[in-house]
Amino acid sequence: MKKNLPACLTAVGFFVLWQVVADCIGAAYILPGPKEILIRLWELREPLFLVHLPATMKVTFLGLAISVVLGLGLAIAMDQCPPLERALYPLIVASQTIPTTALAPLFILWFGYGMGSKVLVTILMTFFPISITVFDGLKGTKREMEELLMTYGAGRWEIFWKCKAPAALPSFFSAMKMAIPLSVIGAAIAEWLGAQEGLGYFSKRMMTQLDGAGVFAPIVLLSVVAMAVVAVLNAVERRLIPWRKEL
Amino acid sequence: MAIVEFSNVTFRYHPEEEPILEDFSFSVERGEFVSIIGQSGCGKSTLFRLLTGLETPQKGEIRINGKPVQKGSHLSSLQPQKDLLFPWFTVWENVALPLSLQRIPKGKQRQAAEAVLAQVGLDPSLAEKYPSALSGGMRQRVAFARTLLDGAQVLLLDEPFSALDCLTRMDLQEWLRDNWLKLEKTILFITHDVEEALFLSQEVAVLQGKKPFSAALMRQVPLPKERSRAHLACEAVEREKLYLMDVLKGGAR
Ligand SMILES: Nc1ncnc2c1ncn2[C@@H]1O[C@H](COP(=O)(O)OP(=O)(O)O)[C@@H](O)[C@H]1O
Numbered sequence: 001m002k003k004n005l006p007a008c009l010t011a012v013g014f015f016v017l018w019q020v021v022a023d024c025i026g027a028a029y030i031l032p033g034p035k036e037i038l039i040r041l042w043e044l045r046e047p048l049f050l051v052h053l054p055a056t057m058k059v060t061f062l063g064l065a066i067s068v069v070l071g072l073g074l075a076i077a078m079d080q081c082p083p084l085e086r087a088l089y090p091l092i093v094a095s096q097t098i099p100t101t102a103l104a105p106l107f108i109l110w111f112g113y114g115m116g117s118k119v120l121v122t123i124l125m126t127f128f129p130i131s132i133t134v135f136d137g138l139k140g141t142k143r144e145m146e147e148l149l150m151t152y153g154a155g156r157w158e159i160f161w162k163c164k165a166p167a168a169l170p171s172f173f174s175a176m177k178m179a180i181p182l183s184v185i186g187a188a189i190a191e192w193l194g195a196q197e198g199l200g201y202f203s204k205r206m207m208t209q210l211d212g213a214g215v216f217a218p219i220v221l222l223s224v225v226a227m228a229v230v231a232v233l234n235a236v237e238r239r240l241i242p243w244r245k246e247l
Numbered sequence: 248m249a250i251v252e253f254s255n256v257t258f259r260y261h262p263e264e265e266p267i268l269e270d271f272s273f274s275v276e277r278g279e280f281v282s283i284i285g286q287s288g289c290g291k292s293t294l295f296r297l298l299t300g301l302e303t304p305q306k307g308e309i310r311i312n313g314k315p316v317q318k319g320s321h322l323s324s325l326q327p328q329k330d331l332l333f334p335w336f337t338v339w340e341n342v343a344l345p346l347s348l349q350r351i352p353k354g355k356q357r358q359a360a361e362a363v364l365a366q367v368g369l370d371p372s373l374a375e376k377y378p379s380a381l382s383g384g385m386r387q388r389v390a391f392a393r394t395l396l397d398g399a400q401v402l403l404l405d406e407p408f409s410a411l412d413c414l415t416r417m418d419l420q421e422w423l424r425d426n427w428l429k430l431e432k433t434i435l436f437i438t439h440d441v442e443e444a445l446f447l448s449q450e451v452a453v454l455q456g457k458k459p460f461s462a463a464l465m466r467q468v469p470l471p472k473e474r475s476r477a478h479l480a481c482e483a484v485e486r487e488k489l490y491l492m493d494v495l496k497g498g499a500r
């Protein structure tokens with residue numbers, strides 16, 4: 001706790017400064033203070049928590065779940081099958097430099113304003129980072145450990161479960177911690193571009209009504225949810241990987 | 248009959264490279280403790296890679312217990328150069344690793360692991376700990392326990408003590424000899440330390456001269472089977488030590 005004190009103080013200072021600046025400007029439709037945002041969050045609690053948050057979470061988790069399954073699958077397939085690795089890995093690494101957010105409008109163009117295109121945008125944002133990070137984790141295992149298992153008579157899947165999978169577990173958690181905020185961004189952007197519900201859509205609607213605090217409220221909500229999920233993941237990771245300090 | 252036998256083995260890692268072994272023949276009798284010494288990088292660990300089937304010779308045959316060594320034939324138990332304990336398994340899970348690959352039930356694995364941990368002089372309370380909690384000497388004992396549970400008659404120990412401090416090392420040398428006397432195993436022991444080789448083994452095999460090797464220089468250690476460190480001071484051993492050091496430097500032939 002003591003270690004985090006300076007960071008906490010900085011954060012508090014930031015919010016105080018924000019409030020002061022916002023009060024000075026006195027134009028809540030451009031820059032509302034934290035206080036105004038919290039009040040608006042409370043006023044809008046029903047549409048936010050009952051309609052738009054669930055809608056965005058549905059897209060986020062659906063997209064993330066599909067990304068995890070596909071990403072893990074691709075990482076394992078490339079690890080087990082070197083020709084596949086040579087054919088795909090360089091392309092996936094190169095694809096990392098494409099600004100995927102810029103592609104999001106295409107999905108709306110092709111698949112419309114429904115759930116499907118939003119999930120697709122989320123998958124697009126998270127699939128490649130997950131496969132690369134997990135694949136690097138699988139490749140990072142010590143060759144000698146695999147060879148030792150071979151001398152004990154282990155086959156390739158036994159080597160995978162005894163050595164590669166546990167060694168890649170920290171990478172898997174890193175990938176998830178990276179993918180969660182990305183999937184939230186993906187869902188929100190897709191909603192911004194066109195939707196009937198969701199926090200991104202709600203934020204945009206508030207903007208057309210010049211409701212500054214109303215624009216901020218859903219954004220704050222999204223950030224808090226992403227941070228909370230990552231915090232839960234951190235706790236699970238500490239539980240699941242008590243040996244992590246050795247790597 | 249020899250339990251370990253290389254007959255006219257030729258081996259190289261890469262087709263365009265100079266072979267490490269050419270027409271190499273070498274054998275070890277059952278129940279022996281043979282040390283293998285040689286300059287670093289000369290190919291000692293490669294002998295073990297061949298004996299465990301991790302590498303296949305281009306020519307010749309390697310037999311253990313009369314059976315030809317092949318990929319996955321599992322005729323010897325290797326203890327690799329680093330202790331290579333798996334950080335994600337507890338001590339007992341590490342020790343039981345060879346058994347878990349033979350699909351033996353968990354309860355039996357645990358029993359066997361605890362028995363062998365006691366045999367190598369480790370407290371049973373360590374069983375649930377992770378390897379990161381152990382000292383270097385304890386890790387080597389755990390690694391040896393795992394090698395024993397693998398169960399082969401021939402143990403291949405690759406510089407197990409080279410990373411340890413001097414006192415732990417002397418302690419473990421004595422401990423290993425005691426274990427060998429009790430266990431009736433055949434041990435091949437790689438080291439770059441001549442004194443360690445003389446203290447531990449009945450016979451020293453030297454990989455000497457230029458690659459490719461076609462034989463190892465075999466030297467009997469002039470000490471009885473039951474020995475103590477004090478024996479190392481006798482004149483015959485001193486002479487042997489000087490001779491071996493000379494051979495290693497490439498002087499004598
Ligand atoms: N897996 C491998 N692949 C290719 N070359 C290797 C491999 N292992 C060892 N070598 C080479 O073979 C030679 C002998 O290595 P090694 O048997 O490990 O020597 P030592 O154990 O005596 O120090 C070295 O030149 C080393 O670079």
Ligand SMILES: [Mg+2]
Pocket residue numbers: 291292293328405
């Ligand atoms: Mg070596």
